Structures are given as C-alpha cells and as structure tokens.
Amino acid sequence: MGMWFLDNVWILPALMGLSFLSILLFGKRFPRKGHEIGIFFVAIAFVLSLFTAGSWISRVNDDGHHAAFADVPAHCSGVAAHHEAAAAGGEHAAAADDGHGAATRPVVNCATWFDSGQGSVTIGTMVDGQSVMMLVVVTLISLLVHIFSTDYVHGDRRYTHYFAFLSLFTASMLFFVLAENTLQMIVGWVLVGVCSFALIGHWWEEKPNSDAALKAFLTNRVGDVGLLIGMIILYFAADRSFSVLDINVLAASGEIGRGLLLAASLCLIAAVMSKSGQFILHTWLPDAMAGPTPVSALIHAATMVVAGIYMVARLYPVFFEGLSISGSSINALALVGAVTALFGALLAFVQSDIKKVLAYSTVSQLGFMVTSLGMGAWTAAMFHLFTHAFFKACLFLGAGSLSHAANHSFDMVNDMGGLKKVMPITYRTYVIATLALAGIFPFAGFWSKDEILAGSGAFPGTEGANGTYTLMLVMLLLGAFCTAAYMTRTIWYAFEGEYRGKGHPHESGPRITVPLVILAVFAVIAGVFNLPWDVPVIGA
Secondary structure: OHHHHHHOOOHHHHHHHHHHHHHHHHHHHOOOOOHHHHHHHHHHHHHHHHHHHHHHHHHHHOHHHOOOOOOOOOOOOOOHHHOOOOOOHHHHHHHHHHOOOOOOOOEEEEEEEEEEOOEEEEEEEEEOHHHHHHHHHHHHHHHHHHHHHHHHOOOOOOHHHHHHHHHHHHHHHHHHHOEOEHHHHHHHHHHHHHHHHHHHOOOOOOHHHHHHHHHHHHHHHHHHHHHHHHHHHHHHHOOOOOEHHHHHHHHHOOOOOHHHHHHHHHHHHHHHHHHOOOOOOOOHHHHHHHOOHHHHHHHHHOOHHHHHHHHHHHOHHHHHHHOOOOOEOOOHHHHHHHHHHHHHHHHHOOOOEHHHHHHHHHHHHHHHHHHHHHOOOHHHHHHHHHHHHHHHHHHHHHHHHHHHHOOOOOEOOOOOOOOOOOOHHHHHHHHHHHHHHHOOOOOHHHHHHHHHHHOOOOOOOOOOOOEOOHHHHHHHHHHHHHHHHHHHHHHHHHHOOOOOOOOOOOOOOHHHHHHHHHHHHHHHHHHHHHOOOOOOOOOO
16 A cells, blocks of 8 residues: 555646646635635645655665665666666765665656657656655645635635646646656746746736746746756766666766766756755845745745755756765855855845845755755755745745734834734744744754754764865854844844834734644754654653
8 A cells, every 4th residue: 555655646746736727717616716626635635745755654664675776667767777776866865975874766657758769758756755755845835825825815806816826836846846857857847937927926917026927937047048958968968868767877876977967067056046046046036025925935935946956956966976076175066055045144134024034044045955965965955955844934924924914014124013912823933933944952943954064074073974065164154143143133123122013913813823833833843853763862
C-alpha cells in the first residue's frame, strides 16, 4: 500500500488541476462561490501528501532500498538504470553533506510523452525525500491560505477567479517538484510564473497592481533565458537526455566536462536570481506585495520564490562539480546568495510598509538558502526552506490580519500601533514567528540557520564542511543580526504605543486566526524534524 502512494503521486497535481477547472466552470453556481471546491481538493491533496511522506519514511527505513539505481526503468533514465552511484540530486548532496550514510533510491515512474527524431521523451514523477518534503509544505501552506482567504477576500469582485488561480498555482508547484525530467521542470517553472502574474495583478483596475504583475512577469522572463540555455547545455552534455537522474549521475561521476557544467551552472544561476529574488533581479519581489496578502504568503513561503532553490537542489551535482564547491572558499552561487542575504536585510530597515519589510526579509532568507547551497551545505539549505515556509507564511498572514483591523492599511509607521491590546492572538503568533525568523533558540529558525552557518566551515573545529567560506560566514552573520533588528522594529511600530490609524481595530475572526495559530505552532516545533536521533536527552 505504501508503494501505491509513491507510484501514484501524480494524483496530487491532477487533483489541484481538476480543482482549478471545477471552480472556473462551476464555482459561481455554488453557495460559497467556489471556495469550498478549492478547500476540499487541497485538503485531500494534503492528506495524500502525508500518506506519501509516511510511505517514503518507511522506504528509507528499509535497508534494501539503500542501493544503486538498478531498478529505475531504463526508458525513464537509461544512464541511471545502468550506473552504480551512491545517490542523485538532493540525495547525492545530502550524503556528501554529512559525510555518512547511503541515499535511498528515488521512486521513478514515467510514460512516453512524445517521439522525436532523437528518440522518445518521457513524462513522469520522481519521488524522493526532497520532493516529499515539498509536497507536505506546499499543500499545508496552500490549505491554510485557502481558509484564510475566505475571510480576507470575502465579497471580492473576482472571488471565484481568485480561488481558481490559487488551485492552479498549487497544481503548478506540485507538478514542478515532482518533475522527472528537465522539460517538465521548465513547464512547471513557467506555469508558476503565469499564475503569479494573474494573482499579483488580481486587482488590475489599479495601475500600480497591474504594473507590479508585469514587472514580476518580465523580470522572470529575463532569468528564464538563462534557464533555457542552461537546460539545453545539460541536454546535449547528458547525451541528449532530459532525465534529471541521467544528468545528475553523469555530473557526479565526472562524465560531463567541468567546462560544460560551469557554463550550465552560470546560466541556471541567472534563472535563480530572477525566480528566487537574488540580487540584481530581486526588484520585482517587493513590488509583488500589490497582490492580496494571502497570495503574498503563498508566493513567498512555499511556491514561486523557492522554485529556484528547489531547482538548484534537484540538479545539485551540476552545481557542486561545475562550481568546484568542495574545497573552495568562494564561488558565484555563494557570492550571489551572501550579497542578497545582507543587502536584503539592510533594505528591510528603511520600509514603512510592513509587507515590504517582510518581502525584503524573504529576499534575505532566500539569500541564506542560496549561500548554503553554494557552500555545499545542501541539507541545511533545504531545512531552512522547510522552516522558513512556516514562520514566513505566519508573518505574511499576520500582516494581513493587522491590515484587516487597521482600515486595510499596511503602513505600520502611520496607521498602526498599540494593537497588541486588541489583537492578542495576532500579536502572539507574530512574535513567535519573528523569534523563529530571527533565529532565537529554541524556535525553528535557530536550528536551520545554525546549520547553514556551521556549513560555512569557517568555525574552529567544524567537521564535514565542503570548504572554508569565511567571507560568506561574516556576511550571513551580519544579515542574521540585521534580521533580528528590523523584525523588532516591526513589532514596535505595529503593536506598541498608541493606535495611530483610523477606525476601531479588533481581533480578526477564526478563519484568519486559526491558520495563524497552526503556523505559529510549526514555527516553534519544525526545528525538531532535522535533529539527529542520537541527541542526548538532559538528565537521561
């Protein structure tokens, strides 16, 4: 039964695609204008994701699956099916990251997509620890955003349209993370961008909103040129194969020249810079706050902006070998990430709009993840992606709750203040998420940020690091201190002192506060998921 979930994981994006069509075609005929359809389907997808995660954990615990790729269907991945290799993609990096343990074989299923003059191109799914983690995160955050939105955008002029595109957005991200080959990754990548364009410009009648949507779309197209060129290089370098496994195995085994890997890596970094808001292509991301706040939470926490991080992690042997990450002290990926982490944090200081503070915070935290990948700390990067999804979604939805009470304004300097007295649930959840983002012990962000900093290899006595990235460590430490400072500033302006806005603020309803509480709980406990099993218990 466990293998059934792993073999049929394609059902998850299919469900959300069906949700999109159902809401679009029939949503307005339903009593609640279609949001019940979206919540129903995303709830099912979340439950199936949990069963899939359980099945994967059972597979990992079965030693018989710690081996090479001999059982991968030859028509799915011809190279991987005949190569002895310890790991692939993220699993390759994870094994190299901690220096011990064998990776578990991914579960690959595919069918012929189309035939070309060079052979058949397949379409299918690849399930491993990296994709399973993303399935759970994306469906959970999407479910909470759907519930939050029923109150936040109640009575909106395009209410049904909004929920339809939320479902398509979720389907696109699920399709992307399950992609078996690079062609599917490109399709999912572009679909996520198209959905973000529609949702950022949801209130397109106001020119700043439509301008923000166009800016996001066009800026991402700049980076997509690098994506296409990089994927074309990898296709020919891997003997005309689009298979992610083929590319990773050939890159890890040294059968692709370092020059080709370097060229592909640099092109793909351009795609990461646009999609994941890295300097200098980060400018669209703060402007994307023009969209509804639940959309901001979904984009910045679990979907679009982490697509670049996921792509690097999925094709990690390409970057690891192409950029000579092991034994180095600097490379293009680490440098781009470190500059973004520091300057994103500095820019957050000068914002009066609370959503823009959080947007630049997202830029900075994505910089942490990119730097971690550039230093060879694959596990730390993916762990921070996991923890960041919960506390950043909590912060964005918390900002939406504040705006809901403060006459729909996000100006924390002029229109907020003293709200902790009348919004105790929003206040407490926001503070918890802030502590997690700032990396305060024992909240989730502490564990993931600590692992990134340790992955620099610049601390005395650090073992298992892939290099000595001292400059990166200094920049990340400065960024971490700035994070604590600018988030304290938001708490001071929004919750302390006297109320400076209009009207009479009040606590939000349960459809807003319950998702906040759930996310705050994960912001506290998410760090324990990556603790080693042999951690000694005090007093034991």
